[in-house]
Amino acid sequence: MDPPARGQPYEILAPDARYVFVSTEEHIKEVDSAPDTVLSLQAASKQMLQPKYTMVGFSWFDRRGTEGVGFVRALRTLLTNNLPEVLPQLRISISTLIDEMHDSHPVVNGVKSSPLLPMVLRLTAITNARAFFGSELCRNEDFMRSAVRFIEETLALAELIRLLPTAIAPMVGRVMAKQLTSQREIYKAMMPIAEERILEKAQKQLGHKVPIHHDCIQWIMETAPRQAPWSAERIVHELMAIWFGSVHVLSTTVSFAMHDLCLHPEYLEPLRNELQSLAYAEFERVGKGLPLMDSFIKESMRMTPVESMSTRRMAIQPFEFSNGTKLEVGDWTCTPLRAMLHDEQHFTDPLQFNGFRFADRDLLANLTNSSFGSHKSQEPSQLTDVNKHWHVWGTGRMACPGRFYAAAVMKMIVGQFILKYDCELVDKDASRWFSWRSFIYPRSKTLVVFRPVSVQSTEKI
Numbered sequence: 001m002d003p004p005a006r007g008q009p010y011e012i013l014a015p016d017a018r019y020v021f022v023s024t025e026e027h028i029k030e031v032d033s034a035p036d037t038v039l040s041l042q043a044a045s046k047q048m049l050q051p052k053y054t055m056v057g058f059s060w061f062d063r064r065g066t067e068g069v070g071f072v073r074a075l076r077t078l079l080t081n082n083l084p085e086v087l088p089q090l091r092i093s094i095s096t097l098i099d100e101m102h103d104s105h106p107v108v109n110g111v112k113s114s115p116l117l118p119m120v121l122r123l124t125a126i127t128n129a130r131a132f133f134g135s136e137l138c139r140n141e142d143f144m145r146s147a148v149r150f151i152e153e154t155l156a157l158a159e160l161i162r163l164l165p166t167a168i169a170p171m172v173g174r175v176m177a178k179q180l181t182s183q184r185e186i187y188k189a190m191m192p193i194a195e196e197r198i199l200e201k202a203q204k205q206l207g208h209k210v211p212i213h214h215d216c217i218q219w220i221m222e223t224a225p226r227q228a229p230w231s232a233e234r235i236v237h238e239l240m241a242i243w244f245g246s247v248h249v250l251s252t253t254v255s256f257a258m259h260d261l262c263l264h265p266e267y268l269e270p271l272r273n274e275l276q277s278l279a280y281a282e283f284e285r286v287g288k289g290l291p292l293m294d295s296f297i298k299e300s301m302r303m304t305p306v307e308s309m310s311t312r313r314m315a316i317q318p319f320e321f322s323n324g325t326k327l328e329v330g331d332w333t334c335t336p337l338r339a340m341l342h343d344e345q346h347f348t349d350p351l352q353f354n355g356f357r358f359a360d361r362d363l364l365a366n367l368t369n370s371s372f373g374s375h376k377s378q379e380p381s382q383l384t385d386v387n388k389h390w391h392v393w394g395t396g397r398m399a400c401p402g403r404f405y406a407a408a409v410m411k412m413i414v415g416q417f418i419l420k421y422d423c424e425l426v427d428k429d430a431s432r433w434f435s436w437r438s439f440i441y442p443r444s445k446t447l448v449v450f451r452p453v454s455v456q457s458t459e460k461i
């Protein structure tokens with residue numbers, strides 16, 4: 001916690017809103033218990049992403065659940081349950097794509113250097129496209145290019161609109177939305193598929209045999225309210241929002257985990273040993289596990305969270321905390337995520353990187369014959385936990401429904417790099433990220449030298 005605040009709420013006046021940060025368990029519970037008609041995650045996300053201009057006119061309701069919350073079941077349950085089905089296919093496509101990209105990178109002064117962020121972005125995009133849209137769209141290279149461009153264009157345009165005076169923001173938004181074409185390209189590619197799925201659903205109801213699909217297009221459609229089924233346009237809008245949120249934060253988080261691997265190469269061997277053990281088959285079978293990798297990624301997220309704040313809610317009605325702090329309509333409340341992750345009240349030696357700090361110490365000793373990377377006063381915990389110390393996924397009933405999928409995908413991508421290469425930053429001292437308002441973004445020019453690991457050390461795979 002920021003020392004002057006001493007656990008009390010404090011405000012920051014940003015160009016577009018007043019932000020009230022709360023960090024005590026009591027105040028965070030008050031945020032979670034407030035009705036959706038008073039404190040709204042949807043309204044905050046709408047202000048942040050400006051979907052009217054960035055997502056082909058998408059304008060979702062401020063009140064959560066107005067058109068159903070089926071997407072939570074689609075991601076939290078159906079996508080998670082489908083992990084054992086997709087993980088083996090994802091392993092093959094990730095492994096092939098890493099090889100292809102690495103082969104294509106030039107050798108300069110006898111060293112092959114690879115631009116990390118573009119690699120990770122492509123890997124995350126292909127992985128998510130397969131899980132979300134099925135194999136047809138993810139094989140469409142034009143679509144994939146637009147879908148990756150859509151992430152950067154959304155970030156840039158939404159930020160621009162948020163910072164403009166409200167009198168001119170809509171006009172500039174409309175003009176810019178016409179220039180940035182990726183949103184319309186992916187919308188156009190997804191619409192016929194969503195329309196076809198709706199048709200298939202109708203045919204199925206009439207008793208016809210129709211293809212079976214295991215992807216988010218299908219689950220989003222099937223979990224929409226029965227009385228008011230979603231149109232193809234509504235399904236595509238939802239997918240665009242989920243696509244943006246998932247690819248952006250997954251790719252940045254994986255990039256920082258890779259930076260940490262380069263900065264702490266002593267973790268490569270124990271992580272590689274875990275990936276070469278029976279634990280790996282179990283991970284693919286159930287979609288979770290790999291406790292050392294789980295802890296390493298969690299520690300990387302703790303040290304370098306992509307966002308400085310979490311649990312964002314915009315007041316759509318006035319709200320008062322138990323200590324008398326008030327929110328007026330349009331004010332935001334949130335938790336100071338980065339400050340809390342680096343606070344001794346939550347983590348001992350908070351500025352020290354202990355890659356296995358969250359792993360069970362007995363298990364760590366069994367797997368590595370040492371307690372290297374652990375922290376003696378840290379309770380074991382998991383990456384996907386949501387609790388008073390771990391707000392990375394948000395809070396309570398609104399916590400990220402994609403986190404089980406996200407954790408598995410991060411382990412898969414980082415795992416494939418570890419199995420193939422030792423890695424090293426070309427320039428350890430160069431700046432690796434830049435910050436913009438509350439988020440930090442890895443620099444796309446950060447170069448990594450990936451050196452293939454010897455055949456001997458991978459032959460157990």
Ligand code: HEM
Pocket residue numbers: 041071072075079242245246247249250253310311312391392393394395396397398399400401402403405406
């Ligand atoms: C490292 C990756 C990710 C992080 C750190 C992350 C973090 C978050 C956070 C902080 C929230 C807000 C929760 C709150 O305010 O209480 C959230 C919400 C959400 N996330 Fe994620 N997320 C990640 C990946 C994903 C993925 C891969 C998906 C989709 C598969 C996803 C789908 C969503 C959705 C749909 C919501 C809105 C939930 C609602 O309105 O109830 N996220 N996420």
